[in-house]
Structures are given as C-alpha cells and as structure tokens.
Amino acid sequence: MKRFFLYGCFLGLFLPVMGAEVNEPTEMTASIKNPSFEEGLNGWEAIGFQKQTNNSPSDEGWNKDGTVYAEKWVSSSWTLPDVKLSQTVTGLPQGSYTVKVYAHAVNQSGNPEITKGVSFFAGLNEVQVGAGGEYRINVIVTDGRLDLGMKVSSTDANWVACDNFRLYYHGREEVDAYRKDLKEKLALASAAMSEKDCHNRSQLEQAVHNAENVEGDIESLLTAILDLEQAITEYRRLTVEYGAFERAFLNARKLYSETDFPGKTVFGEAIDQVSPMLDVPEGKDLVGAVTRLEKATQVYLDSRPSNWMTLRNGALWKDDRGEVVQAHGAGFLQVGDTWYMIGEDRNNTWNPDVNMYSTKDFVNWKFERKIIRNGSTHPSLGNGRFIERPKLMYCRKTGKYVVWCHWEQGNYGASEAAVFYCDSVNGDYKFHWAGRPLGVKSRDCNVFVDDDGTAYFISTIEENQHLGLFRLSDDYLSAVEYTELFKWQSREAPAIVREGDTYFMMFSACSGWDPNQASFSWSKSLTSGWSSRTNIGNSVAYDTQAASILTIKGSEGTSYVYVGDRWQDPGLAESKTILFPISFKNNTITFNYVPRFDMNLPTGQCRTTGMTHLVSKESWKVRACSSEEISSENGASSNAIDGRADTKWHTRYSGGVSEAPHFLEIDMGNEQEIAGFLCTPRNDNSSNGLIRKYLFLVSSDGIEWKAVSGGTWLPYWTEVYFEPIVARYFRLVATEGTYASLAELDVLSSAPSYTPVKVTGSWQYGTMVSSSKNPNLRENSTVKFMARTEETKGTWAFYGPKGQMLHTNEYNISSLKAEDAGWYSFIFTDYYNQSAKVDFKLRVRTSSVGVKEVPSEAEGIVRRQYFTLSGTEVPIPVHRGMFVVRTLYEDGRVDVVKVFIGDSDC
Incomplete structure (x- = not known):
C-alpha cells in the first residue's frame, strides 16, 4: 500500500x-x-x-x-x-x-x-x-x-x-529500461552477497530471489528494483557502521577481560546488551550502540583506583625489551585504559620507520610494532621518501585507525602529506594516499579531532609561510576544504586543544632543529577569529618544540599535558620526549616546565612532585667562581643558590670576557651524601651561556677534588645522577663556551633507580696492557690510559691530578714526571643521565732499585721477547716475578736484561 x-x-x-x-x-x-x-x-x-x-x-x-x-x-x-x-x-x-x-x-x-x-x-x-x-x-x-x-x-x-x-x-x-536497471542492481546485490563481510545477507538473498522471479509488468519490476536498492543501501550502511560497532565492541570486551575495576559488573551488562547486534545487525542502530559503549567505557574507567606516577624529564625512555623508545614527533591516542604513542624511529636517522608503543601510566612502555616500514608499507619509503610527525586518530564512523603525516624527500621539495589506515590500533597500517592536500604545499603537521568527531589536519603550507587547516572527510582519509591561518607568520609545529568552548593553538617559529620561542593563540572558531600570538615559556620553549597536547580525562576532572620534542639532544636518535602539565584560564596558558611531576590517569589529575630529594641550601654559600657579571646586570654567583628560577649567575662580559673554563664552587656547610645534581638554566628571554660541556667535581676538604660526572652534553634542566658520595664542597665547571650562566644549582640526596653502565679501564706501558687501577711506573716513561663501555649512547669526560679537563676516553703521557702522580678519572654519562667512571691512581717511581731498565718503545724496537729463568718463552707477563727480556732494535742491536716485574707493573 x-x-x-x-x-x-x-x-x-x-x-x-x-x-x-x-x-x-x-x-x-x-x-x-x-x-x-x-x-x-x-x-x-x-x-x-x-x-x-x-x-x-x-x-x-x-x-x-x-x-x-x-x-x-x-x-x-x-x-x-x-x-x-x-x-x-x-x-x-x-x-x-x-x-x-x-x-x-x-x-x-x-x-x-x-x-x-x-x-x-x-x-x-x-x-x-x-x-x-x-x-x-x-x-x-x-x-x-x-x-x-x-x-x-x-x-x-x-x-x-x-x-x-x-x-x-x-x-x-519503458519496460526494457526497468529490466536493464533491475539487471544492473542484481549484479550489485550479488557482488555484495559474495563479500566476506556482508552483514545483511538474508535481506539481499530475499531481494535477489524476488528480482529473479519477478513478473514482467512495470509495477512488479519497480517493486523488485526498490527492494534491491534498499538491500544494497543497507549493505553499504552496515559496511561502514558495522566496522565501527565491531571495533568499539572488541575494544570494550578487551578492556573488560584485561581489567578488574570496581564498576566491572555494570560494564559487563552494557556489553551484553549490545552483543546480539554482532550476529544480527540488520536494521539496528549501530551508531547508537557505539555511543552507549563509549559512555559505559568512560564510566568504567572512572571507577579505576587512584594511581599516582612520577614522570621525569630529560632522559631517554626504555621499553619492555630494554630498548630505547624511538617515537619522535609523537602522536597519541587513548583506547580504553591504554594510551598508544606513535613516532619516528630515528635509529635510521633520515629514513625513519614509524614505531608504536603502549602504556597505562606513561612510565612503563610496551613496544607494539613498527606500524609503517621502509620499503614495505610503500616502495618509496626509504627510497627517496621519508616520514615526519606521524599522528594517529580513530574514526568513529568507520572504526578504522588513521595516520596522517608529513611525506617528504631529501631537499624538502615534495612538501606533501600521506595517509595510512588500519582496522586495529596496533596492526600493520596500509598506505592510502600521498600528495599535496587539496594541491597545497604541506610540511610540519599535526591533527585535531573536535568534540563532534570532525577531524582536521593542520600543517605549515606554501614554503612555511602560513598554516593550513584542512577539514577531513567523514572517514578521515582525505582533505575536503582548507583555511589559511596566520598568514606570513612562518609558524610550524602546530598543536590544537579544545578547552570548553575555546580552541587553543600552540606553535613555534621555523628554525630547523634548534628550539625557539613558543607562542599561542585562541579562538572560538577553528577557521576564524584567532587572537594575536602571545609568547609563553622562555626563549627556547624549555628546549622543546610542540608535538602534542594530551587531554587526560578521569573521575576527578580533566588535565592537559604538553608533549614536546627536545630535538638533537645531542643527536636526532637521542632526542627526548618532554612532558609537563599546562592549564588554561581567561584565554591564557600557564606553560611552566618542571623536571618531574606526578600524573594520575584514573582521576585525570596532575600535581607538582615534592622535591624532598634536594639537599637543603640553608647553610650553603658560594666559595668561589671563575667570574660574575655585576656591572651591567645582576649576574652574581649568589643567585645560583637563592632558590629562585627568575635570577641567574652569569660570567663576566663587562670590561673583557672571562675565558673558559668557567666554574661555580659551593660550600654546603657540612658533609652530605649526594647522588646527583640539577642545573636549572636561565629563564629569561635568552639562552646565552647555556652549559653543555661540563665536569662536576666534589671534595671533602676543598683541596683534593674528585670528578663524579661529566660529558659533552649537560641535559637541559634535568637531573643527573652519579654514585652516592660524601662531600662538603662541589664545583660545576663549564669546560667550553664564551660565557656560562644558570638560574639555580641543586644537588640530590638520592637517585631513583641508579643503574649506570659499566666502565672498564686499562693502561698501556710499552707493549704491555694492564687493567690494574694502581700503576707504579718509572719517570720519563710513556703511558696511555684508556676507558671503555659497551654503551654507545653517551659522552665522555676526563679529569687529571693537575686539573686537566678534557672530553675523551683516552689520555697519553709521553714522559712521566713525579708531579704526574695522582688520580686519573674517566667519566661516561649516558643518555639516561647516569654517570659512571673508572679511576686510576698513578704512582711515579724515580729509580729502578738496581734493576736495568727495559728500553722504551721510542727507541726503535722491532721485537721484544720474555723468558722465564729456565729459558721458556712466555707472553707478556701478567704475574710478578723475575724474567729475562730480549729486545731486538732496528739497528740490529740485541739487548738481554733480567728484570723483576711487580704487581704494579702488570
């Protein structure tokens, strides 16, 4: 009817x-x-x-x-x-x-x-x-x-x-026209039924059966065509909506099976209510079912017990395999109680794969897989094309996970984007498309998904001159329109977050891998009305560039966490991921770096970590410094221990520049056990005098000093740890640089999980190599000290008894003198900011006590042989005793001597 x-x-x-x-x-x-x-x-x-x-x-x-x-x-x-x-x-x-x-x-x-x-x-x-x-x-x-x-x-x-x-x-x-149309739709319906993921097969089968047995009148043909159209339309709807429903259902069921939070019973009932739709989805409101599952999931997550975790900045992260986490330019996505992070694997510096990691607390990271691989995911990857800044989204409409990224070539002439997708969050992603979105040159990029599910790709466009905001299609796979923002302002590293009804966008200037001043803008609309830029943080954005802004929702509220890349720290593969809380109020951003903070994912809260591990400065005073600038500004050395990050010590530049090395020496007033230090860099609008190559020395009496940390890369505003030692005095030395400056200097009473690498040492005396740490050698002889470690990610420092300060793991003395006696220390500081060392205590003897000297290597030796007193030839002696040494020289001379070799010579 x-x-x-x-x-x-x-x-x-x-x-x-x-x-x-x-x-x-x-x-x-x-x-x-x-x-x-x-x-x-x-x-x-x-x-x-x-x-x-x-x-x-x-x-x-x-x-x-x-x-x-x-x-x-x-x-x-x-x-x-x-x-x-x-x-x-x-x-x-x-x-x-x-x-x-x-x-x-x-x-x-x-x-x-x-x-x-x-x-x-x-x-x-x-x-x-x-x-x-x-x-x-x-x-x-x-x-x-x-x-x-x-x-x-x-x-x-x-x-x-x-x-x-x-x-x-x-x-x-025209009956023939109806018959032709019916035939075409029969073909479409039959093709749909042959698909593995056909979810309304019975409806299609019935429509096909009716069509194949239809009478020849127009009304019957029209009815059959309409039935086929409805079945095909339902098939296409379910093809999209069922995938989204199935993914939401599987995610909910996985969360249910792997967790046991207080709200589990109610959560299970919500899953059971929609489970019949998996088998019979025809005519069902799958979109509504997805919404119900999402709400039930959030209620269940809100029942999680409070779990405060401390996050520390400035060091490399390790995953569950013990490998360095490689996910630079990171993008994040929360699925249930798990956060997924993707980013560039810079182990292959200029052709990075894309790695995925997962975490439930942002401290412990599990390596999931390489989701995009060179030469595999796309033949051009690693062969003329590479990926930067991959970002991950979940499309509620299709149930697919989508990655947008910067798709580039060596000279940055391509200026393109690329899109990948996958049915599961941690699967192998498939290439979808690469090119210039809507024909626009596109480079540094990010993504943003609004509260209504509309997704955007934002990138620096047209040779880094403007920002382009690209609205994406409903399936997130293509750009459909774009708006130019911040014209001629040369912004990059954009990151958008929504707080209430206000959008905030952070970005940096374009300065290659070097950090620069961060700024932000706000608007009530993504496409228009953006405020003028306002600077935030210090002049180098605390040595970071924005990668993402995380929205942490929990039972007690919502917090926001800034994620930045600390590029080239010191190399691309060692770049660090930096996180710290930010907040919004009255269209402003509170953007203050902290070296550590606490985060509670279940409650959605962040808080400042108590710094109880810092040694009290109550009795501290500056004992000495290389110089200080007190004429042109307040750069007094005492500012380094005044407890304020808005003051600074700066070396002299008025009336002549003080040359390196620069140092600051502190008397703590009494002996303390210390296990690390924290150097807070200046916090004004300059990074002048930033210390990188350094040594950290300690002393109990202010006369004899020992090196406990050092390297060529003092990490920015980051705790550095070393083996606990008792001392009253400490000295931070900047071994190079026209200037040195810092805002605050602290030492730590304890170091969390101090597990440094093993540093081994040896020394070479002639052809003899020994691992003894107490060499006793003759005057005028030659010795070479050496230090080694199996770890490759770190830097070296050397400190000698006459105040020698170098950045090397080898040190030669060509002609030993009595004043060369003393401690020789090699320090290796890894990129987890842990210092380890090996020490040699050298003694120099002025006489051989009647034993004829073994000639040095400098005398043109061709070969040297060692014999026992019974005449048996032996390798270089490693045990004490009397030996006969036969030496052949280049001029043909042969020298045979009897020598006693003691423990200190072996």
Whole structure:
C-alpha cells in the first residue's frame, strides 16, 4: 500500500510530464541546482572539488559550458586524494532517466594512459571516467530522489574535471529500461552477497530471489528494483557502521577481560546488551550502540583506583625489551585504559620507520610494532621518501585507525602529506594516499579531532609561510576544504586543544632543529577569529618544540599535558620526549616546565612532585667562581643558590670576557651524601651561556677534588645522577663556551633507580696492557690510559691530578714526571643521565732499585721477547716475578736484561 500511494502521488503531481511520448525524453535539468557551475559550487556538496574558469578542458576533447567548471587538480608528479562532488535531486517522478555530463579523469604525465578510480554516478549506478568526453547513465528513480555527481577513490589520475550535468526523463512506460536497471542492481546485490563481510545477507538473498522471479509488468519490476536498492543501501550502511560497532565492541570486551575495576559488573551488562547486534545487525542502530559503549567505557574507567606516577624529564625512555623508545614527533591516542604513542624511529636517522608503543601510566612502555616500514608499507619509503610527525586518530564512523603525516624527500621539495589506515590500533597500517592536500604545499603537521568527531589536519603550507587547516572527510582519509591561518607568520609545529568552548593553538617559529620561542593563540572558531600570538615559556620553549597536547580525562576532572620534542639532544636518535602539565584560564596558558611531576590517569589529575630529594641550601654559600657579571646586570654567583628560577649567575662580559673554563664552587656547610645534581638554566628571554660541556667535581676538604660526572652534553634542566658520595664542597665547571650562566644549582640526596653502565679501564706501558687501577711506573716513561663501555649512547669526560679537563676516553703521557702522580678519572654519562667512571691512581717511581731498565718503545724496537729463568718463552707477563727480556732494535742491536716485574707493573 505504501509503494502504491507514493506512485499515485507522483503520478498526479507530474501528470503533464508523464503524458509525453516515450521516445521523446523530457529534459529536467532544471531540477539540478547550478548544473553548469556558473554559480561556483553552490548547490553541490564539494568535498575537495574546486571551481575553475580556464579553458583547459578543450585539451582533453571537450569544452566547458559557460565560464565555470568543477575540477580537482594536482601536479602530474602526484595523484589525487579521495574527493567527491554530489547533489541530491528531489521531487522527481518515478520512472526512467538518463543523466549526462562532460568529464575526464587523466594523468597529464601520460602514465598511465588509462586511469582508474574515478566514476560518474547516478543513484546506485556508476560508470568509470577516463578520457575527455560525454558520459551518461540510465537509472530508475523509485522514490523521487536521485543522488548524482563524481567521486574519486584511490585514483592514479592527477586531474578530474566535469561540467554541464543534464537530466532527461523517459517516463515510466519503458519496460526494457526497468529490466536493464533491475539487471544492473542484481549484479550489485550479488557482488555484495559474495563479500566476506556482508552483514545483511538474508535481506539481499530475499531481494535477489524476488528480482529473479519477478513478473514482467512495470509495477512488479519497480517493486523488485526498490527492494534491491534498499538491500544494497543497507549493505553499504552496515559496511561502514558495522566496522565501527565491531571495533568499539572488541575494544570494550578487551578492556573488560584485561581489567578488574570496581564498576566491572555494570560494564559487563552494557556489553551484553549490545552483543546480539554482532550476529544480527540488520536494521539496528549501530551508531547508537557505539555511543552507549563509549559512555559505559568512560564510566568504567572512572571507577579505576587512584594511581599516582612520577614522570621525569630529560632522559631517554626504555621499553619492555630494554630498548630505547624511538617515537619522535609523537602522536597519541587513548583506547580504553591504554594510551598508544606513535613516532619516528630515528635509529635510521633520515629514513625513519614509524614505531608504536603502549602504556597505562606513561612510565612503563610496551613496544607494539613498527606500524609503517621502509620499503614495505610503500616502495618509496626509504627510497627517496621519508616520514615526519606521524599522528594517529580513530574514526568513529568507520572504526578504522588513521595516520596522517608529513611525506617528504631529501631537499624538502615534495612538501606533501600521506595517509595510512588500519582496522586495529596496533596492526600493520596500509598506505592510502600521498600528495599535496587539496594541491597545497604541506610540511610540519599535526591533527585535531573536535568534540563532534570532525577531524582536521593542520600543517605549515606554501614554503612555511602560513598554516593550513584542512577539514577531513567523514572517514578521515582525505582533505575536503582548507583555511589559511596566520598568514606570513612562518609558524610550524602546530598543536590544537579544545578547552570548553575555546580552541587553543600552540606553535613555534621555523628554525630547523634548534628550539625557539613558543607562542599561542585562541579562538572560538577553528577557521576564524584567532587572537594575536602571545609568547609563553622562555626563549627556547624549555628546549622543546610542540608535538602534542594530551587531554587526560578521569573521575576527578580533566588535565592537559604538553608533549614536546627536545630535538638533537645531542643527536636526532637521542632526542627526548618532554612532558609537563599546562592549564588554561581567561584565554591564557600557564606553560611552566618542571623536571618531574606526578600524573594520575584514573582521576585525570596532575600535581607538582615534592622535591624532598634536594639537599637543603640553608647553610650553603658560594666559595668561589671563575667570574660574575655585576656591572651591567645582576649576574652574581649568589643567585645560583637563592632558590629562585627568575635570577641567574652569569660570567663576566663587562670590561673583557672571562675565558673558559668557567666554574661555580659551593660550600654546603657540612658533609652530605649526594647522588646527583640539577642545573636549572636561565629563564629569561635568552639562552646565552647555556652549559653543555661540563665536569662536576666534589671534595671533602676543598683541596683534593674528585670528578663524579661529566660529558659533552649537560641535559637541559634535568637531573643527573652519579654514585652516592660524601662531600662538603662541589664545583660545576663549564669546560667550553664564551660565557656560562644558570638560574639555580641543586644537588640530590638520592637517585631513583641508579643503574649506570659499566666502565672498564686499562693502561698501556710499552707493549704491555694492564687493567690494574694502581700503576707504579718509572719517570720519563710513556703511558696511555684508556676507558671503555659497551654503551654507545653517551659522552665522555676526563679529569687529571693537575686539573686537566678534557672530553675523551683516552689520555697519553709521553714522559712521566713525579708531579704526574695522582688520580686519573674517566667519566661516561649516558643518555639516561647516569654517570659512571673508572679511576686510576698513578704512582711515579724515580729509580729502578738496581734493576736495568727495559728500553722504551721510542727507541726503535722491532721485537721484544720474555723468558722465564729456565729459558721458556712466555707472553707478556701478567704475574710478578723475575724474567729475562730480549729486545731486538732496528739497528740490529740485541739487548738481554733480567728484570723483576711487580704487581704494579702488570
């Protein structure tokens, strides 16, 4: 009855039209809004398409109609992203129609000659578009509506254009037209049933059965066509929505099975309520089911017990394998109680894979896998193309995980983006598309998903001149429109977060790998109304560049955590990921770095960590310093221990610059056990005097000093640990630099999980090599001290008894003197900021006590042999005793001596 009523309505409404002769179709192009684009794209839903006025279509064999046509074009070096141009025509009578359009889809490079992935569609029918010309589709309209347009999906074309859509009505009396349309829809339905993930198979089977047994009258054919259309439409809906529902269901069930929080019973009931839809999804509100599961998941997560964890900045992270976490330019996504992080693996410095890690507390990291691999995920990766700043999103509509990133070549001339996707968060991601989004040059990038699920890709565009905000399609796989922001301001590393009804965007200037001043802007709209930029933090953004802003939601509220890359620290592979809390109030950002803080994911809270491990400064005083600037500014050395980060010590520059090494020496007033130190850099608008190459010395009496830490890279505002030692005095030395400065200097009473690498040492005396730590050697002889470690990620420092300060793991003395006696120390500081060392105590003897000296290597020795007193030749002696040494010289002389070799010589 319903179908008959619809037919009657249309019959009465369009009776004059329907009375036309069947062989003379009635043009109904007027039913299409703006069919020739003379009003631009008004009336059309244009996802990625743009209007154009040139005459270029004539090069492809057809001419535009009027002055405007629609197109999507990128340089022939690239291919088009997924785009779509569509319109729904309404108020049409039932019957047979022909839709026509002039169009082409080509690759102007000539390769391939015949492109794929572009179609002209009307209703459920479509034809592939290739060479320029007129395309047509015959279609039956069953319900007064007709969707028509162009769509591009995974194409190898670089130019698609269309113009002059036309619509012709043939009436409803052409039985052959109905039979042809029925045949085409039968093919679509059969293809759908053959798919593995067909979720309304019974509906399709019934519609196909009815169609194959339909009677030949128009009403029966129309009914069969309508049944097929509904089944095919439901199949396409379920193809999208079932994937999202299944992924939400599996994520919820995984969380349920792996956890045991207080709200588990209620959470399980919510999962059970929607589980029948897995088997029978036809006609079900899967989108609503996803929403219910998401709400139930958040309620369950809010029942988690409080769990405060301390996060420490400035050191490399290790994963569950004991390997260094490699995820630079990181992107983050929360799934249940697990956070996933992806980023660049800079072990392969200029061709990074993309790694994924997971955590439940941001302290313990599990390596999931390489989700994007050079030469595997895409043949160009590692072969002319590389990835930077990969960012991860979850598309609620499709249930797929999507990665957008910067897709580049060695000279940064490509200026492109790339898109990858996967059905599971930690699976192998598939390549979808790469190119310039909407034809715009794109580099440094990020993503943002708004509260309504709309996703955006934001990047620095057009040679780093502006920022481009690209709204993404509903499936997050392509850009559909973009807005230029912050024109001519040369911003990069954009990161967007929403707090309430206000959007905040952070960014940096463009200065390569070097840090610079961070700034932010705010707006009530993403596409307009952004405030002027306001600087935040110090002049180098605490030696970071923004990667992400995390929104931490929990049972007690919401916190925000800034994530920045500390690039080149000191190399790309050693770049650190820095996190610290930020907050928003009255359109401002509180952006203050801390070397450590506490975070509670279940409650959504952050707090400042108590610094009880810092030694009290109550009795401290500056004992000495290399110089201080007190004429042109307050750079007094006492500022380094005043407990304030807004003052500083600075070496002299007025009346002549004080030369390196620069040092600051502190008397703590009494002996303390110390296990590390913290150097807070200056916090004004300059990084002048930042200390990198350093030594840290301690003493109990202020006379004899020992080196306990050192290297060529003092980490920025980061705790450095060494083996606990009792001392009253300490000295920080900047071994190089025109100036030195710092805001505050602290020492630590304890070091968390101090597990330094093992440093071994040896020394070479002639051809003899010994690992003894107490060499007793003759005056005027030559010795070489050496230190080694199996760890490669770290730097060296050396300290000698006469105050020698170098950055090496080898030290030579060509002619020993009595004053060379003393301690020789080699210190290795790894990139976990742990210092370890090896010490040698050298004694220098002035006489051999009547034993003839063994000649030195400098005398032209060809070969030296060792014999026992019984005449047996032995290797270089490693035990004490009397030996006969036979030495052959270059001039032919032979010297044989009897020598006693003691423990200190071995």
